[in-house]
Amino acid sequence: MTVERRARRFSSARLERVTLRLMNAAPLCALSTVSPGGRAHINHMYFASTDQFEVVWISDPDSIHSRNLARNPSAAVTIYDSHQTWGKPDRGIQLFGTAGVTAGRAEREAMRAYGNRFPDYDPEADGLPVYRFKARTVKVFDERTLAPVTFVTARVTRAGLDWVKTEVSV
Secondary structure, three states: OOEEEEOOOOOHHHHHHHHHHHHOOOOEEEEEEEOOOOOEEEEEEEOEEOOOOEEEEEOOOOOHHHHHHHHOOEEEEEEOOOOOOOOOOOEEEEEEEEEEEOOHHHHHHHHHHHHHHOOOOOHHHHOOOEEEEEEEEEEEEEOOOOOOOEEEEEEEEOOEEEEEEEEEEO
16 A cells, blocks of 8 residues: 545644544544653553543653653644444544643643543642643544545644545555
């Protein structure tokens, strides 16, 4: 299989609906960070999302991924429903951007988002810092909603998502 670009565009409103639905498809995501030697590190974690296409989570600052982010904020996140069946319509999302520890208003907003998703979360008892991933770009794959074997890339702006390109596996 090869990947080819297509001219088909998708509206911001449609991409935003699909993206937010995909971000809520599973309680776990995979976070990729960069080690000091430039090697990739991946971590699975519980997360919550915001309507600004952000991913928030709590983590020990001594964990490898947290230490990596303290040195280099470059990160990527993937979210997908792990109950999908091979050969059936699939869906998932990849997000590319930066991440780090929150503070002030951003921390309160992240805690609220995390608490809304996980009602048993108690920030007072937990005591761990809250991290926020801010996506620059998203790559959306939803065969039922968009089209079979179609990957749509969009840029994250203050106003929402702007279509960048559509690719199809052929």
